[in-house]
């Protein structure tokens with residue numbers, strides 16, 4: 001299956017569907033990422049927080065896949081915010097991954113109460129200028145945080161990676177991102193066990209198309225234009241989540257997902273998470 005690519009605001013192309021490795025234990029990561037690459041994923045989403053950058057890097061190296069066919073994202077953890085700390089954390093992530101550049105480097109959370117994200121962003125601008133990150137972006141940023149960044153710094157984030165699934169559809173934030181030319185990437189795209197995959201509206205659409213609920217939810221994202229990074233440590237699901245390019249939801253299906261919105265998060269609220 002060929003995964004479509006999204007062109008980011010600096011011209012870099014990013015696969016619209018990738019593989020997330022949050023909560024994959026370090027000793028399983030190499031195997032799990034290897035099976036994702038074997039299945040055909042080329043974009044991998046890790047983070048310093050996940051403590052599995054080294055295993056991710058080993059799988060990338062041993063795959064033999066040319067570096068320019070891979071898209072590697074990692075993220076700066078909260079305790080490393082601040083200009084110099086961010087530069088040091090970036091070096092560490094590169095070393096663990098065994099790479100000389102990443103494709104996308106993200107500020108993991110804005111932490112507005114600490115008020116360090118503008119200064120942190122200047123460090124990301126530096127690694128971007130040096131070509132050690134082909135694109136830089138943010139995660140969990142709300143409009144107020146994005147507005148400040150764009151007012152006080154030079155590089156507009158390429159991506160905003162946010163919690164987004166049928167229970168939290170993020171219509172306003174998606175529109176705000178789009179208005180600034182920022183691509184929206186959905187984390188916990190399947191709702192991480194919050195009942196979305198068992199919802200009768202979703203299972204009905206799945207039955208209609210002879211597909212699984214996870215495939216329906218991923219199609220919903222793709223058709224909205226979201227970048228998605230589903231996670232699974234199970235071989236069959238890793239393949240299932242990539243096999244979403246042979247069918248389409250119709251307007252009626254898309255409309256049937258809309259009422260699933262409850263606003264309930266599976267993760268923290270970016271305005272108060274500290």
Ligand code: NAD
Pocket residue numbers: 019020021022023045046108139140161162186187188189190191192193197212214215229230231232233237240241267
């Ligand atoms: P997800 O929505 O991808 O759900 C993953 C879980 O869903 C799996 O653990 C499994 O239990 C289940 N699942 C996966 N495929 C399935 C299938 N085909 N059928 C049935 N069940 C299936 O949630 P996630 O792991 O939280 O999010 C995905 C990725 O997003 C993470 O791995 C990470 O890379 C990223 N993420 C980023 C942030 C952030 O703050 N930036 C936060 C959380 C996650």
